[in-house]
Amino acid sequence: MDRFQALCKRLHEKEYKLTPQRRVILRTFINYETGHLSAEDVYGIVKKQHPEIGLATVYRTLDLLAELDILEKINFGDGRFRYEFASHDTHHHHHLICVNCGQVFEFEDDLLDSLEQAIQIRNGFNIIDHQLKFYGLCKKCQEK
Amino acid sequence: MDRFQALCKRLHEKEYKLTPQRRVILRTFINYETGHLSAEDVYGIVKKQHPEIGLATVYRTLDLLAELDILEKINFGDGRFRYEFASHDTHHHHHLICVNCGQVFEFEDDLLDSLEQAIQIRNGFNIIDHQLKFYGLCKKCQEK
DNA sequence: TTTGCTGCAAATGTTTTGCAATATC
DNA sequence: GATATTGCAAAACATTTGCAGCAAA
Numbered sequence: 001m002d003r004f005q006a007l008c009k010r011l012h013e014k015e016y017k018l019t020p021q022r023r024v025i026l027r028t029f030i031n032y033e034t035g036h037l038s039a040e041d042v043y044g045i046v047k048k049q050h051p052e053i054g055l056a057t058v059y060r061t062l063d064l065l066a067e068l069d070i071l072e073k074i075n076f077g078d079g080r081f082r083y084e085f086a087s088h089d090t091h092h093h094h095h096l097i098c099v100n101c102g103q104v105f106e107f108e109d110d111l112l113d114s115l116e117q118a119i120q121i122r123n124g125f126n127i128i129d130h131q132l133k134f135y136g137l138c139k140k141c142q143e144k
Numbered sequence: 145m146d147r148f149q150a151l152c153k154r155l156h157e158k159e160y161k162l163t164p165q166r167r168v169i170l171r172t173f174i175n176y177e178t179g180h181l182s183a184e185d186v187y188g189i190v191k192k193q194h195p196e197i198g199l200a201t202v203y204r205t206l207d208l209l210a211e212l213d214i215l216e217k218i219n220f221g222d223g224r225f226r227y228e229f230a231s232h233d234t235h236h237h238h239h240l241i242c243v244n245c246g247q248v249f250e251f252e253d254d255l256l257d258s259l260e261q262a263i264q265i266r267n268g269f270n271i272i273d274h275q276l277k278f279y280g281l282c283k284k285c286q287e288k
Numbered sequence: 289t290t291t292g293c294t295g296c297a298a299a300t301g302t303t304t305t306g307c308a309a310t311a312t313c
Numbered sequence: 314g315a316t317a318t319t320g321c322a323a324a325a326c327a328t329t330t331g332c333a334g335c336a337a338a
Contacts, residue, residue, distance in 0.1 A: 017312050017317060039303080054320040059303060075221045079328095080302060096269050107267060112276075115253060119278065123251060125240050127280035131221075132256075134263065136271035161292060161337050183328080198295040203328065223303095224327060294335070304325065311318075 003030060007070060014068060024050050025061045029071065029085060036074065036082040036104045076104065076133070094132040100141035147174060151214060158212065168194050169205045173215065173229060180218065180226040180248045220248065220277070238276045244285035 001009075007026050008018055016022075024046050029037070032045070043058045062083050065071040072086040076097060082104075087093040091112070096105040116127050145153070151170050152162055160166075168190050173181070176189070187202045206227050209215040216230040220241060231237040235256070240249040260271050 015317095019312070019318065021319075040301095052320075056304075056321080057319060060318085063304095075219060077219045096263065096267065096271075098269075099272065105267065105269065107263065109259060116278070118253075119240065119251065123240065123249065124283040124286075125242075125249065125278070125280050126282075126286050127240075127278050128243065129279045131275070131277045131279070133275045134260070134269070134271050135273045135275070136269050138270075139268040142268075142270050159292095159338095163293065163337070165294075196295075200296080200329075201294055204293085207329095290338090292335105292337080294333105296332095296334105298329105298331085300327100300329065302326085302328105304323105306323085307321095309319080309321105312316090313314100 010068060010070065016064065016068075021046075021050070021053055021057050022061055022064075024053070025058065025065070026070075029083070033085070036076070036084050038080045038082050040080065042083075078102070091130065094134070096134045096136065096138070098138040098141055099135050100137055100144075103138055105138065154212060154214065160208065160212075165190075165194070165197055165201050166205055166208075168197070169202065169209070170214075173227070177229070180220070180228050182224045182226050184224065186227075222246070234273060238278070240278045240280065240282070242282040242285055243279050244281055244288075247282055249282065 004023075004027060008023070011018055011022065025042060028042055028045050035041070037045075039055070039058050039062055042062065043053070043055050046053055046058065062071060062073070062081075066073040066083065066086075069086050069088075071083045073081050073083055074095075076082055076095070092108050092110045094107055094109060096107060097103075098105075112130060112132065116130065119125055120127055148167075148171060152167070155162055155166065169186060172186055172189050179185070181189075183199070183202050183206055186206065187197070187199050190197055190202065206215060206217070206225075210217040210227065210230075213230050213232070215227045216234065218226050218228065218239075220226055220239070233252075236252050236254045238251055238253060240251060241247075242249075256274060256276065260274065263269055264271055
């Protein structure tokens with residue numbers, strides 16, 4: 001069973017219908033694995049093969065997939081939400097955002113674990129999740 | 145010279161006019177030092193004393209103050225921008241956001257400095273800034 | 289008196305919603 | 314065939330902008 005089929009099964013298990021629109025959107029995320037796609041991005045890609053699809057359907061599908069923990073809805077601060085496959089290890093998965101070209105790079109690190117523990121103790125705050133974003137210039141943009 | 149006067153002076157130095165609207169908005173941030181106010185929040189507060197003020201003026205003033213590095217414009221992911229006095233030490237100033245009551249707490253830490261250096265070397269990414277947010281339950285909400 | 293600033297209303301851009309038609313199960 | 318899902322258009326929401334009048338310097 002490939003990745004696409006596994007995702008379809010997850011929808012099916014939760015009694016959600018497998019519509020062509022949902023299939024196409026799932027496939028898009030598989031094809032654009034490295035991209036951090038906005039609703040509009042997905043709409044633009046999907047419309048090429050499926051011109052009759054509505055933007056509202058894209059939004060509804062993305063919300064659904066985020067609720068099912070298939071996608072993660074992320075706010076990069078550029079005025080729209082972006083989606084990527086949920087890593088299920090969000091604690092060690094962070095983003096490097098280039099302020100010049102807007103590209104988003106990923107990196108893994110577990111340095112924050114000890115910081116979290118310190119905060120829990122010092123502030124009595126029970127931490128569920130965190131978000132760490134670095135802004136700067138990627139290699140290419142530095143060269144220019 | 146008190147804080148308010150110092151801020152007025154900064155506007156004056158940059159050739160910006162000291163209008164009553166700007167004064168009132170500055171005072172609001174002094175009075176709500178601990179709050180992370182949205183444009184709508186500021187508008188609601190200011191309108192009590194100054195009913196004729198326009199929302200657009202609030203937005204324009206907040207943008208101006210952010211540009212002058214007096215305020216910092218922050219995206220907490222709740223669908224609107226929020227503003228607070230710029231700390232001038234953003235690298236060590238982070239936020240704890242309670243997912244239940246929405247309150248925002250602050251904390252300081254310099255643990256990320258070494259992580260930043262590692263990223264610069266490993267990824268060739270020139271880091272200018274970072275944002276670190278922790279989501280969880282504050283003490284009070286845990287007790288409920 | 290000269291700009292810069294304001295308030296208003298209209299425009300913008302993203303996301304959500306109401307609803308009748310449609311497709312999945 | 315029942316019900317979830319769709320596409321469309323309109324609404325909602327935060328924010329921005331155009332512009333004529335106004336006010337700070």
